[in-house]
Amino acid sequence: MSQNTLASLSGVRKRFGKIQALDGFDLAVKRGELLAVLGPNGAGKSTAISILLGLQSADEGSAELFGHAPQEIEGRRRIGVMMQEVMLPGVMRPRELLEQAASYYPIPYEVDAVIARLSLEGLLKRPYGKLSGGQKRQVQFALAICGRPELLFLDEPTAGLDVQAREALWKVVRELRHEGCSIVLTTHYLEEAEALADRVAVMARGRLITTGSVNEIRAHVSRKQVSCVSRLTPDTVRGWPEAAQVEMERDRLQITTRETEALLVRLFREDPQLSDIEVKRAGLAEAFTELTNESKGVA
Amino acid sequence: MNSVSMPSGRLWAAYFGEMRFEFIKSLRTPAFAVPTLFFPIMFYLLFGIFLGSMRGNSAMSQYTFATYGVFGAMGPGLFGFGVSLAIEREQGLLLLKQALPQPPGAYLLARAAMAMLFVAIISLMLTLMAVLVGGVPLTFSQGARLFVIDVLGALPFCAIGMWVGSMVSGPASPAIVNLIFLPMAFLSGLWLPLQFMPKFLGDIAPIWPAYHLAQMALGTVGAPSSGSTAGHIAVLAGTTLAFFLLAMRRMHGSGFRLLGARPKRALAIVAGVTAVVLALSLSGVIGGKPASKEDATAATDAASAAADTPVSEAPAGVAAPSAAVIADFDNASETAAYGIGWTAARDDMRGGNSKSAQHLVTGGAGGSKGALEVTGEIGNAIQYPFAGTMFFPEGPPMQGLMDYSGKTTLTFQARGDGRRYMLMVISGIQLDAIPLMVDFDAGPEWHEVRLELAKYGAADFKRVRAIGVGTMGPAGPFRFQIDDVRLE
Numbered sequence: 001m002s003q004n005t006l007a008s009l010s011g012v013r014k015r016f017g018k019i020q021a022l023d024g025f026d027l028a029v030k031r032g033e034l035l036a037v038l039g040p041n042g043a044g045k046s047t048a049i050s051i052l053l054g055l056q057s058a059d060e061g062s063a064e065l066f067g068h069a070p071q072e073i074e075g076r077r078r079i080g081v082m083m084q085e086v087m088l089p090g091v092m093r094p095r096e097l098l099e100q101a102a103s104y105y106p107i108p109y110e111v112d113a114v115i116a117r118l119s120l121e122g123l124l125k126r127p128y129g130k131l132s133g134g135q136k137r138q139v140q141f142a143l144a145i146c147g148r149p150e151l152l153f154l155d156e157p158t159a160g161l162d163v164q165a166r167e168a169l170w171k172v173v174r175e176l177r178h179e180g181c182s183i184v185l186t187t188h189y190l191e192e193a194e195a196l197a198d199r200v201a202v203m204a205r206g207r208l209i210t211t212g213s214v215n216e217i218r219a220h221v222s223r224k225q226v227s228c229v230s231r232l233t234p235d236t237v238r239g240w241p242e243a244a245q246v247e248m249e250r251d252r253l254q255i256t257t258r259e260t261e262a263l264l265v266r267l268f269r270e271d272p273q274l275s276d277i278e279v280k281r282a283g284l285a286e287a288f289t290e291l292t293n294e295s296k297g298v299a
Numbered sequence: 300m301n302s303v304s305m306p307s308g309r310l311w312a313a314y315f316g317e318m319r320f321e322f323i324k325s326l327r328t329p330a331f332a333v334p335t336l337f338f339p340i341m342f343y344l345l346f347g348i349f350l351g352s353m354r355g356n357s358a359m360s361q362y363t364f365a366t367y368g369v370f371g372a373m374g375p376g377l378f379g380f381g382v383s384l385a386i387e388r389e390q391g392l393l394l395l396k397q398a399l400p401q402p403p404g405a406y407l408l409a410r411a412a413m414a415m416l417f418v419a420i421i422s423l424m425l426t427l428m429a430v431l432v433g434g435v436p437l438t439f440s441q442g443a444r445l446f447v448i449d450v451l452g453a454l455p456f457c458a459i460g461m462w463v464g465s466m467v468s469g470p471a472s473p474a475i476v477n478l479i480f481l482p483m484a485f486l487s488g489l490w491l492p493l494q495f496m497p498k499f500l501g502d503i504a505p506i507w508p509a510y511h512l513a514q515m516a517l518g519t520v521g522a523p524s525s526g527s528t529a530g531h532i533a534v535l536a537g538t539t540l541a542f543f544l545l546a547m548r549r550m551h552g553s554g555f556r557l558l559g560a561r562p563k564r565a566l567a568i569v570a571g572v573t574a575v576v577l578a579l580s581l582s583g584v585i586g587g588k589p590a591s592k593e594d595a596t597a598a599t600d601a602a603s604a605a606a607d608t609p610v611s612e613a614p615a616g617v618a619a620p621s622a623a624v625i626a627d628f629d630n631a632s633e634t635a636a637y638g639i640g641w642t643a644a645r646d647d648m649r650g651g652n653s654k655s656a657q658h659l660v661t662g663g664a665g666g667s668k669g670a671l672e673v674t675g676e677i678g679n680a681i682q683y684p685f686a687g688t689m690f691f692p693e694g695p696p697m698q699g700l701m702d703y704s705g706k707t708t709l710t711f712q713a714r715g716d717g718r719r720y721m722l723m724v725i726s727g728i729q730l731d732a733i734p735l736m737v738d739f740d741a742g743p744e745w746h747e748v749r750l751e752l753a754k755y756g757a758a759d760f761k762r763v764r765a766i767g768v769g770t771m772g773p774a775g776p777f778r779f780q781i782d783d784v785r786l787e
Contacts, residue, residue: 053398056554071560077305077400087390091327092320100320103313104400106305127327147400 004031006151006182007052012061014047014206021047023206024061029151034173034183036193038284039203040292045186048203049153052184053081066150077106080149082140084156090129094120094139097128098146105147114146117172133160141169145176152176152183158192170195190284200284204292214284221287226255226263227278230271242266252276256286305400313402317409325413330473331378335417339371340424346490348433360433362733364425365445365516366489369509371421372449373484375414376456377463377476383410384464385472393555403559407461414453422449437520444519452512455535458542459508465549483507494735494757501756508538523727523759532580540573615761616700617693623787625690625766628659629668635784638692638701641671644767645686652678655686655769663782664712664745670782679774686777687720687769690784697725700762709750709786713768715741715779722748723767727759734758734767741779 007029014022022044029035039045050056051063054070065075088097095111102108115121120142123135131139137160144152154173158166173196177183187193193200194214201211210220223244230253234246237255242263245256257263260279267274282290325331347363387393396406426442429435460476467475484490486500487509493501504510511531518524547566550557558565626635634640643657655675663670675686693699713720717740724735735758739748752760766784770777 054556054560055394055398069560071556073400073403073559076398079398079400081395081398083391083395083398085391086395087392088395089324089392091324096320096323100316101399103309103316104402106309143399153398 005029006031007063007065007184009048009052009058009063010061012048012051012058012063014044014051014056014059020206022051022058025203025206026208027052027201029182029184030199031150031182032177032180033198034177034185034196036197036200037184037186037203038190038193038200038288042205043203043292044206045203046155047206049155049184049186053079053153077104077147078150080144080147080152082144082152082154082157084159086140088128088136088140088143091127093125093127094123094131094142097139098142101143102146108147109145111146114142118142119168134162134165137161138165138169141172145172150181152181154183154185156187157185158187158189190288194284202288202291209291217291218281218284218287221282221290222258223256223282223286223290224258224260225278225280225282225286226257226260226267227252227280228255228267228274229253229276230267230274232267232271236270240266256282310402314405314408317401317405318412321409321413322416325375325379325417331382332417335371335374335378336421336424338374339367339421340428342370342490343367343425343428344432348428359733360429361435361520361729362492362517362522363490364429364433364435365520365522366513368422368425368445368449369452369487369513369516370484370489371425372418372452372512373456373480373509375417375421376411376453376458377460377480378473379410379414379417380457380460381463381467381476381479382460382469382472384461385467386469388464388550388553388555389469397556403561404557404565407557411454411457414457415450418453419446419450422446435520441519441521445516448512448515448519452515452535455508455512455539455542458539458546461546462542462549465546465553483509486510487513488757489513492733492757494733494755498754505534508535511535521728523729523732523757525756529580533577536573536576536580540570543569614700615704616702616763619692619701619703619706619786623785625692625784625786626671627667627669627783628663628671628781631659631669633657633659633671635690635692638690638699639694639696641688641690642696643673643675643687644689644769645675646678646681646684650681651684652680653684653686654678655688657688660780663780664714665783667782670712670780672778672780673769674776674778676776677770677772677774683771684774685769685771687723687767688781689765689767689769691765692763697764700764703752703760703763703786706760706786707752709752709766709784711748711768711784712745712782713739713741713748713779714743714745716777717742718770718777718779720768720770720779722750723765723769724755724758724760724763725765725767726761726763728762732759745782 005028009025009027012022012025025044025048027048037045047056051058052065052070054076063070066078068075070076098111098114102111115124118138118141120138123131123139128136128139137157141157144154158169161169173183185193185196197214199211200214200217202209202217210217229251232253234248234253237243237246237253242257242259243255244258247254255263343363347360347367350359422445430437459479463476463479464472487504487507489509493504511534514524514526515528515531518528547557556562620637622636624636626641641657643655645651645653645655653676655673657671657673659669660672661669671688673688677684677686691697691699692701719738720741722737722739726732726735735755737750768781
């Protein structure tokens with residue numbers, strides 16, 4: 001394993017009964033990168049992360065964390081973890097939970113420093129069980145980073161957070177990355193991956209479909225979005241072979257297309273008064289939908 | 300790749316911090332802390348001390364002192380593992396702990412330490428209450444031994460709880476733990492001595508781990524107990540290991556590695572410790588006989604021996620004569636073949652106002668010459684009145700002990716006014732131990748009352764103080780006759 005690969009899965013297969021959750025999956029997390037793992041539900045994201053964390057073992061293939069089997073504690077002393085759907089003991093206060101988590105690590109951050117960094121001062125008086133859903137997520141995030149991890153696993157970290165709290169968490173994630181911490185982010189919010197990730201790995205049906213920067217993933221797809229004000233109805237445009245998808249958003253037509261030029265020529269021909277045209281490359285959401293559909297052979 | 304090692308000081312601190320965390324968490328969880336801490340103490344106050352004193356029977360507060368300690372030793376382990384493990388297994392906490400570098404085994408160690416600390420608190424509170432309120436005579440060494448028995452006795456219940464927690468769902472777990480906890484406590488004689496229960500319940504009691512712990516505790520406070528300490532320790536250690544292994548297998552099957560990446564090493568340590576305990580207990584190093592000097596001094600002073608020596612070491616009574624007949628009342632005499640004859644007895648010593656008198660009548664059972672008639676009136680001054688007649692096999696009354704362990708059957712003839720009467724055997728080291736009581740109905744015709752001694756394991760036939768026949772109520776006059784009392 002190279003010095004710069006902190007965690008890796010190679011050729012991993014994992015089956016649960018009839019479901020092949022992972023079907024020859026490869027992934028390598030490089031030092032200093034923020035890798036977003038994307039995929040629809042059931043793509044195998046959680047299984048892949050579970051195997052990397054040593055919570056499950058692979059049927060075939062290998063998993064490594066800092067050069068150790070993930071089950072061994074040596075590798076896990078260098079990671080931080082924020083999971084979905086964890087209920088921490090409700091009678092304990094945030095500081096007690098943080099002190100306990102920090103005690104597992106060789107050189108953790110000062111608990112007070114973590115509290116200050118995440119502005120948790122207002123939550124300290126109440127037991128964890130009395131906090132709101134968003135506040136609980138903030139405490140869980142604090143637990144994940146308190147051990148001064150070299151590699152941080154964040155599973156849907158901003159689910160349930162309000163915009164402000166989400167921005168604050170993103171800010172800390174960016175800071176950590178600049179401090180040299182590598183981060184693996186699994187998320188449903190493509191916006192989150194677009195905002196944070198250096199690299200995106202797209203999964204579907206237990207396999208890695210593609211990996212690359214956000215821009216590379218976007219470039220993977222030839223689709224563009226054309227937005228304009230027109231007297232044409234969406235139904236009319238839907239009948240054209242150039243238009244893949246047509247929506248009406250307020251007074252604007254939103255057309256997704258693979259043949260931008262041909263579409264524009266036809267639009268001007270059919271509606272000379274056409275105005276206010278915008279052409280955009282597709283966002284990660286569209287790229288992602290297309291990539292996963294292709295892997296099903298639908299697109 | 301630079302390796303980050305965990306300083307051993309931090310590792311120890313992590314283990315210790317985990318225990319502290321678990322203890323504080325449990326104290327703050329009323330659903331756990333209230334029943335485990337206060338139920339044994341409340342039950343002891345109600346059923347041991349108050350009910351016992353109402354019956355004028357301080358043996359009750361002594362017996363229940365030992366058994367509620369065992370009851371207290373069961374709860375924290377059963378609930379701490381059975382309920383919390385089930386809930387935390389389902390709520391993802393256990394998985395998170397495994398993803399985090401929680402030191403291997405810290406989860407289990409912290410929980411077991413928490414349970415033992417809770418038991419220590421319960422044991423100390425019970426001891427204070429027994430000595431200060433219950434008036435239970437207790438030496439420091441008895442108290443210390445009982446404390447160790449209770450605290451270590453938490454371990455088998457931790458293992459059983461862990462096995463339950465590894466299988467059941469979180470919401471169902473409290474009910475299932477209670478279904479194990481409460482019946483086992485009852486069937487092990489923790490609430491009510493086994494001699495008051497149907498015989499087969501007493502026969503099967505040794506299958507319950509709590510029974511073995513209770514026998515050790517009873518022996519320590521000087522109450523009648525059965526079995527050998529070494530045997531009890533062996534059963535408890537074996538139970539702990541067996542349930543621990545079952546639970547570990549189950550957890551491992553669900554993907555939980557509670558002992559870290561190399562569970563075999565930790566399992567080997569646990570199995571090794573258990574094997575050592577088993578070997579030591581079976582070879583007599585643990586729970587073996589105390590030095591024989593102690594026996595010698597004990598024999599000279601029966602009272603102090605009773606207070607401080609396990610029952611198996613206390614001197615037995617005087618060997619019983621080989622004659623089967625105790626009394627046939629045919630020689631115009633109330634005396635018996637040996638001992639101090641039959642004496643009318645009643646509850647006046649305990650503050651009661653019952654009356655009894657006895658005299659010989661002609662015409663006994665089976666056409667014999669005479670029989671003993673007892674008449675009187677049951678009063679209503681105390682809650683458990685008594686009136687009847689007593690036979691003391693070895694004087695002075697209630698002080699002398701007779702060893703009837705070589706006999707198998709007690710029989711006599713009885714008839715009376717149709718009331719329900721009872722046969723009572725007072726035995727054991729403690730003067731006020733709970734007697735064996737067996738009911739019979741006495742109608743107008745003579746009939747035989749028969750007692751197979753083997754059925755009443757809780758009575759101490761090596762040390763019989765008195766055999767009585769009488770009634771405990773209801774209030775009002777009574778009259779009965781007995782004849783041909785035989786013990787053979």
